[in-house]
Amino acid sequence: MKIPRKLALSFLIVCASAAAMMAVFFTNISLIKTATADNNAAQSKYAKALGLETALLRQNSQMRGFLVTADESYLKSYYEGRDDYDRDSAELERELEDPALRAAVVKSREETVAWREKWGDRLIKLVKGGQRDAAQAEVQSAGKAVLVSAAVLPLRDIRDSAMKSIESGSATQETAIKSATTVLIVGGILLIGIAITLAIVLSRLIAAPISGLTNTMAQLASGRNDLEVASTSRGDELGDMARAVLVFRDAARAKQAAEAASAKAEAEQKMVVETISSQLAEVAAGNLTATITREFPAEYASVRSNFNAAVESLRDLIASVIESAHSVRTGSGEIAQASEDLARRTEANAASLEQTSAAVTQMDSRLKTTATAANETVDRANGAISTVANGRSVAEEAVQAMSRVADSAKGIDGVIEGLDKIAFQTRVLAMNAAVEAGRAGEAGRGFAVVADLVSALAMRAEEEAGRARDQLTATQTDIVAAVDMVQKVDTALEHISGDVGEVHALLGRIALDNQAQSTAITQVSTAIGTMDHSTQQNAAMVEQTSAAARNLASEVTQLADKASQFRVSSGGAPRPQKASFTGGTPKRLPPKAVAALVRNTSSDDWREF
Structure with a gap:
């Protein structure tokens, strides 16, 4: 198997293990996310149901305070509680999906409207009309009938249902968190073990043979041409490298044999180079009459x-x-x-x-x-x-x-x-x-x-x-x-x-x-x-x-001046006189x-x- 395939297989094993661990971990995270969203929705429903109860009790208490004191500030709080109840009741009805719970909200609203018509709004009108004593006497004689229990009780069912959803979601979150923690720990240990095992195997299959080939090449570079090259029978890239080193060894042996044959040619080449060098020195000194008269070998005659x-x-x-x-x-x-x-x-x-x-x-x-x-x-x-x-x-x-x-x-x-x-x-x-x-x-x-x-x-x-x-x-x-x-x-x-x-x-x-x-x-x-x-x-x-x-x-x-330094004939060339421009007007050329x-x-x- 080729080295890239070995490395690819190793990385594939590591990636597959990591992918399996991440898939399980992602599943648990998704479960935690879903449970968290359900818990948030249930807590919102619970809070709104509790807010509706508070609004009802607020209306009842502020109505009683107005009956006792006839202070208009109680009416402001009464109307605020009424508006809060109407708004939150409509929102809660839209959020609920269970028909029974939605029916409980509708029932609570109907009882609330009935209580306002029978007691809250009617008694407030009596007090405003100057009949506060009559309104107080009517409340005292009514007893529990004036309470808002009929409107509050349906909301208790919604609160209980939301609390059950919260407890169920919390249990699901804890289970998913424990599972994700276990998968992360076990998967990490497995990945570390797989990585260590692959490192040892790849070191034995690739690193050790490469070190041997490096040592062989160093000895060839030092001049030892009698070495035996190992791993030439392998089918991967290391085998190709070993066969290439073998070619280098054979080439070094052939070069050593050819060096002896080229000694004669070097002697002839040395004579030609010395002759040309001496004549070039004459030319460099300014003697342009220097020529080569010595006979050269046939291969250097054109030079x-x-x-x-x-x-x-x-x-x-x-x-x-x-x-x-x-x-x-x-x-x-x-x-x-x-x-x-x-x-x-x-x-x-x-x-x-x-x-x-x-x-x-x-x-x-x-x-x-x-x-x-x-x-x-x-x-x-x-x-x-x-x-x-x-x-x-x-x-x-x-x-x-x-x-x-x-x-x-x-x-x-x-x-x-x-x-x-x-x-x-x-x-x-x-x-x-x-x-x-x-x-x-x-x-x-x-x-x-x-x-x-x-x-x-x-x-x-x-x-x-x-x-x-x-x-x-x-x-x-x-x-x-x-x-x-x-x-x-x-x-x-x-x-x-x-x-x-x-x-x-x-x-x-x-x-x-x-x-x-x-x-x-x-x-x-x-x-x-x-x-x-x-x-x-x-x-x-x-x-x-x-x-x-x-x-x-x-x-x-x-x-x-420079041209006059050259000798272009056997008798030499006279130097031309320098022109002087220090005074007067030069003569015009014909x-x-x-x-x-x-x-x-x-x-x-x-x-x-």
């Missing part, structure tokens, strides 16, 4: 011919590079000098444009500031015009208010005159009363005293009315003066309003002119900024071109030299190189 052809092509290429480098160096020097002159002129233009742009920007900023200030001044002028208009309206209102105050003062003057008349008549009446009291003798003495007091009060009222008239006259004079001053203020505000309006128009024209100038300057500044940006870019590009030309001249000089430069740089020698 000799290819080396000689490559050295010849490289020699021709280097000679062409030396000639082209001189021409390119002269042209790159001229380009570098021209680029530097152009860069200096471009930088000077860019600096001038930058200064012009800064000046225009400053002008634009100042014009914008002036325009903003003019706009703010216009806004302030608008506010001043509005304030002056408000002041005129306030002055007009003040004049009207002063006129109304003057009119009111005239009315007050009439009131004071009426008070003078009343005081005078009161004093006359007091004098008449004193005369009559004198005539009455002793009987009118008290009345005479009162007449004197009334006369004194009338004289005091006349004095106070005189003072009020004087004060009112002074107030009227001040009001007339105030009206004149307010009218003068109104006239001044009118003149100010006209002047501020003219200033407002002038500032508006100034603001429009400033805005137009600011717009024009902004456009000019934008154009100059664009020119400045373009000039800066051109200067940067010219600078980059100049730097590239200088780098090109430097690279060509280095290329010529058209023929430019054509030769283009022709040389596009020849096939570059592709060969």
